[in-house]
Amino acid sequence: MAHRKGIEVSLGVAEAVTACDVDVISAYPITPQTHIVENLSEKVAEGELDAEYIMVESEHSAMAACCGASAAGARTFTSTASQGLQLMSEIVFIASSLRLPIVMAVANRSLSGPLSIWGDQSDVMANRDCGWIMYFVENGQAAHDHIFIAYRVGEDPRVMLPVMVNMDGFQLTHVIEPIELIERSELGDYIPPFVPKVQLNPLKPLTIGPASTPFMFTEAKKAHEEALFKSRAVIEDAWAEFEKRFGRRYKAVEQYHLDDAEVVILGLGGLTGNARAACEKLRSEGRKVGVVNLRLFRPFPAEDLRKALSKAKVVAVCDRAISYGGTGGPVASEIKSAFYGYTGMPYIASFIIGLAGRDVRISDFEHIAKRAEELANRGEPAPYELLGLRE
Amino acid sequence: MQSDRPKWQELELGCAVIVPGSTREYKCGDWASMTPKTDPEKCAKCGVCWIFCPDMSRYRDVRTGAYDVNKFYCKGCGICARECPTGAISMVEVSD
Numbered sequence: 001m002a003h004r005k006g007i008e009v010s011l012g013v014a015e016a017v018t019a020c021d022v023d024v025i026s027a028y029p030i031t032p033q034t035h036i037v038e039n040l041s042e043k044v045a046e047g048e049l050d051a052e053y054i055m056v057e058s059e060h061s062a063m064a065a066c067c068g069a070s071a072a073g074a075r076t077f078t079s080t081a082s083q084g085l086q087l088m089s090e091i092v093f094i095a096s097s098l099r100l101p102i103v104m105a106v107a108n109r110s111l112s113g114p115l116s117i118w119g120d121q122s123d124v125m126a127n128r129d130c131g132w133i134m135y136f137v138e139n140g141q142a143a144h145d146h147i148f149i150a151y152r153v154g155e156d157p158r159v160m161l162p163v164m165v166n167m168d169g170f171q172l173t174h175v176i177e178p179i180e181l182i183e184r185s186e187l188g189d190y191i192p193p194f195v196p197k198v199q200l201n202p203l204k205p206l207t208i209g210p211a212s213t214p215f216m217f218t219e220a221k222k223a224h225e226e227a228l229f230k231s232r233a234v235i236e237d238a239w240a241e242f243e244k245r246f247g248r249r250y251k252a253v254e255q256y257h258l259d260d261a262e263v264v265i266l267g268l269g270g271l272t273g274n275a276r277a278a279c280e281k282l283r284s285e286g287r288k289v290g291v292v293n294l295r296l297f298r299p300f301p302a303e304d305l306r307k308a309l310s311k312a313k314v315v316a317v318c319d320r321a322i323s324y325g326g327t328g329g330p331v332a333s334e335i336k337s338a339f340y341g342y343t344g345m346p347y348i349a350s351f352i353i354g355l356a357g358r359d360v361r362i363s364d365f366e367h368i369a370k371r372a373e374e375l376a377n378r379g380e381p382a383p384y385e386l387l388g389l390r391e
Numbered sequence: 392m393q394s395d396r397p398k399w400q401e402l403e404l405g406c407a408v409i410v411p412g413s414t415r416e417y418k419c420g421d422w423a424s425m426t427p428k429t430d431p432e433k434c435a436k437c438g439v440c441w442i443f444c445p446d447m448s449r450y451r452d453v454r455t456g457a458y459d460v461n462k463f464y465c466k467g468c469g470i471c472a473r474e475c476p477t478g479a480i481s482m483v484e485v486s487d
Contacts, residue, residue, distance in 0.1 A: 097405060097406070098405040098407075099404050099405035100405070160404060160405075197404045198403060198404045198405060198407040198409065205411040206407055206408060206409045206410070206411060207407060207408035207409075207411075207413070208405065208407050209405075209407075210406065210407075210408050212406060215396055216396075216397075216402075216406065218399075219397065219398065219399035219402055220399070220402060220406045222399040223399045223400070223402050223406075226399070
């Protein structure tokens with residue numbers, strides 16, 4: 001039976017990967033992802049997990065090995081962060097366009113330079129358009145659970161797409177949390193065996209990843225895009241089934257005190273925990289504040305967001321990445337475009353917070369809520385603000 | 392767009408090619424803007440064009456012993472014309 005255990009979140013992820021009975025793991029160690037893959041290599045070496053652990057010399061090769069393994073029909077896992085994701089980036093795009101249901105945990109970390117090992121979401125945002133399903137998890141339990149959910153969704157014959165589970169580097173990966181660990185024996189048929197639709201097999205030769213001329217490329221992209229949009233129904237089904245079996249309910253747009261909220265703080269990942277604490281505090285002072293935790297980033301749940309934020313007057317979007325020379329934080333820009341052309345658009349303020357692991361305290365979220373309201377009361381668009389910038 | 396080409400719904404998963412050897416069906420001769428033309432008076436039937444052709448688009452006509460061009464594959468690179476020792480091959484524009 002499921003047992004609750006105090007465990008480092010990275011190890012909780014490795015436990016989930018083990019319970020999913022993966023066939024192939026290929027990864028290159030990089031802070032702050034290291035504990036996940038170290039633990040998995042140990043499990044393989046000790047015979048606890050019957051899988052092939054492919055040692056490689058770089059993340060580029062790690063993802064390439066995963067593509068080959070997945071194309072041959074293996075359930076495949078990898079994990080990376082930051083520069084590692086950038087080095088692997090070329091093959092990340094290929095994994096999704098070849099429709100290979102690889103699962104990757106990304107321990108979100110800043111991109112150099114200046115050289116930094118601390119966490120933010122610059123790495124994943126630089127790969128925003130890679131065509132993967134993308135989750136952001138906010139605690140150890142969600143990180144553990146979403147490995148199972150990722151395999152169920154990715155390998156579904158209606159989907160066949162790789163899935164990225166994003167978790168805050170250090171702030172999530174390196175903390176010890178109580179996690180209810182799901183055992184392999186409890187999984188039942190939650191994750192059916194992986195049956196590839198197109199498989200590398202010497203007995204039945206075919207070509208995966210051929211060149212395409214202009215007359216095919218647009219159609220190929222449309223097929224990929226459509227698969228990503230259609231995966232949404234399967235994602236919902238996977239969450240519903242997960243709740244039935246394991247009792248925990250996940251949503252694309254997690255809502256906290258949204259019924260009467262006038263000011264909503266919106267973020268992704270672990271920092272929304274502090275936002276909820278700030279929300280409680282502000283509510284005790286009589287301010288109508290709510291919090292949205294965006295758990296699903298791709299496919300982007302625009303409709304859910306419009307619905308969730310329909311009553312809000314102000315939305316403070318908290319990004320942990322800068323889109324240099326752009327129009328604000330990458331998530332803020334998407335929230336704005338989700339509302340374009342619709343009536344009842346709230347005032348959307350963009351804040352860049354927690355870059356390279358800089359602390360974002362409860363008091364910071366109180367400031368964000370108040371500052372967003374202040375900007376909204378001025379009634380004119382404002383540029384994004386860097387939280388706590390010394391100037 | 393030509394209607395004989397597949398719609399996006401008709402593509403194999405991940406744009407895979409599930410029939411082996413399908414490259415043979417691919418008419419790369421479509422890329423050519425120039426195509427080789429041999430003057431039979433000058434041709435020595437030596438086969439240098441056949442040796443140098445990078446796409447094996449040259450083949451020997453068993454009746455005449457001269458070397459012809461497979462225009463389904465010939466991309467019109469012009470190597471044969473350049474290498475022909477008697478200057479028998481000239482490159483001419485492809486007409487529609």
